[in-house]
Amino acid sequence: MVYVNLGENSYNVHVDGDLLSQVGRVVKQFGITKALVVTDSNVAPLYLDQVMCSLCEEGIKSDSLILPAGEIFKTVASVELIWEKALDARLDRESLFIALGGGVIGDLTGFSAATFLRGIPFLQLPTTVLSQVDASVGGKTGCNLRKGKNLVGAFYQPISVLADTKTLLSLSEREYINGFAEIVKHALINSSDLFCVLENNLDKIKRRDLDLLKDIVIKNIKIKASVVQTDEKEKGKRALLNLGHTAGHALEELGNYKIYYHGEAIAIGLVLACHIAWQKRLFSEENLDRIKNLLTKLGLPTSPKEKIDPSIWWEKTYSDKKLLDDTVYWVLPNGFGEALIGQRVEFAEFVAAVESL
Numbered sequence: 565m566v567y568v569n570l571g572e573n574s575y576n577v578h579v580d581g582d583l584l585s586q587v588g589r590v591v592k593q594f595g596i597t598k599a600l601v602v603t604d605s606n607v608a609p610l611y612l613d614q615v616m617c618s619l620c621e622e623g624i625k626s627d628s629l630i631l632p633a634g635e636i637f638k639t640v641a642s643v644e645l646i647w648e649k650a651l652d653a654r655l656d657r658e659s660l661f662i663a664l665g666g667g668v669i670g671d672l673t674g675f676s677a678a679t680f681l682r683g684i685p686f687l688q689l690p691t692t693v694l695s696q697v698d699a700s701v702g703g704k705t706g707c708n709l710r711k712g713k714n715l716v717g718a719f720y721q722p723i724s725v726l727a728d729t730k731t732l733l734s735l736s737e738r739e740y741i742n743g744f745a746e747i748v749k750h751a752l753i754n755s756s757d758l759f760c761v762l763e764n765n766l767d768k769i770k771r772r773d774l775d776l777l778k779d780i781v782i783k784n785i786k787i788k789a790s791v792v793q794t795d796e797k798e799k800g801k802r803a804l805l806n807l808g809h810t811a812g813h814a815l816e817e818l819g820n821y822k823i824y825y826h827g828e829a830i831a832i833g834l835v836l837a838c839h840i841a842w843q844k845r846l847f848s849e850e851n852l853d854r855i856k857n858l859l860t861k862l863g864l865p866t867s868p869k870e871k872i873d874p875s876i877w878w879e880k881t882y883s884d885k886k887l888l889d890d891t892v893y894w895v896l897p898n899g900f901g902e903a904l905i906g907q908r909v910e911f912a913e914f915v916a917a918v919e920s921l
């Protein structure tokens with residue numbers, strides 16, 4: 565278990581192989597008697613019954629809502645469906661929203677919880693690698709607008725997170741590996757030890773060894789929690805978590821969110837950031853090779869599928885909503901296990917890095 569220490573918004577993250585069957589027991593401990601489980605059309609046939617049974621066994625009156633799966637449904641319209649279902653089910657401020665699924669369902673349900681009746685509790689049951697190691701912890705919730713991703717949202721912490729590692733066994737290979745880009749990112753910003761665990765256990769990772777996955781998820785949540793605890797609302801240090809995301813987000817957007825999964829774009833963004841750091845003498849060539857090797861061995865890309873004009877890519881890095889004073893500030897690794905925020909990058913440095921891919 566990992567304790568996320570955020571004052572009155574603190575909570576526990578439980579990580580284990582058979583947690584979905586214990587949801588009812590955990591919810592009961594909070595004295596909650598009514599819940600709405602929100603999930604998607606891929607996850608529902610796999611895990612919804614198990615969660616509903618567990619809630620029913622503890623006498624918790626529960627309804628469910630199944631949204632269509634996919635990032636394109638991370639919309640205000642889906643949030644509205646959740647609010648309406650909650651009203652139909654007569655939920656009140658003492659009731660609970662439960663997010664059962666990946667980052668899309670977590671972000672949507674969290675945002676709906678933050679805003680329904682001006683805020684009701686919510687519980688996260690993340691079922692993808694990405695949502696277990698990243699999205700379910702830290703309280704960022706929200707949805708997309710036509711003009712861009714995550715443009716509407718709230719910082720709103722769950723009452724608890726149950727990360728059931730067994731759910732990772734049903735992910736497609738591409739979805740499973742996708743989540744490892746954020747893991748490599750965490751290792752780069754905070755833990756050379758985690759980096760070695762990844763390098764030394766590639767076979768077990770591929771085999772989805774549950775003991776190893778539990779260990780990896782816990783290590784990642786500890787890293788994410790340690791960053792979020794120092795800066796819950798991203799006024800400073802939390803920006804460290806954006807390593808690889810300046811170029812990565814731009815790449816995702818260039819591909820219209822169809823060509824790259826988030827983690828794939830971030831993997832390429834990480835290589836780019838490391839290359840720029842190498843040019844600035846913050847990172848050794850040997851480390852650069854280690855990163856590329858690990859990503860490749862994991863099955864993640866280290867260069868774009870097609871050649872991209874660096875000017876167009878550079879331009880896109882400016883469309884990130886987090887721009888301060890019209891400057892793009894990069895996060896760059898500073899050796900292994902440490903990173904620097906607020907770094908300026910020259911266009912020429914960016915071009916050199918893109919051409920090295």
Ligand SMILES: NC(=O)c1ccc[n+]([C@@H]2O[C@H](COP(=O)([O-])OP(=O)(O)OC[C@H]3O[C@@H](n4cnc5c(N)ncnc54)[C@H](O)[C@@H]3O)[C@@H](O)[C@H]2O)c1
Pocket residue numbers: 604605606607610633634635638665666667668669671691692693694695698699700701702703704705714731732733734735736739826
């Ligand atoms: N809140 C945050 O801090 C934060 C951080 C990172 C990412 N995100 C958000 O998370 C989203 C990406 O998360 P994601 O990659 O989990 O996407 P996702 O929720 O779309 O899940 C990916 C796919 O896997 C399916 N799926 C989920 N669990 C499954 C399982 N156990 N077995 C089989 N299929 C399963 C889903 O139906 C979906 O098709 C993005 O919207 C991103 O903006 C949020």
Ligand SMILES: [Zn+2]
Pocket residue numbers: 746809826830
């Ligand atoms: Zn990310």
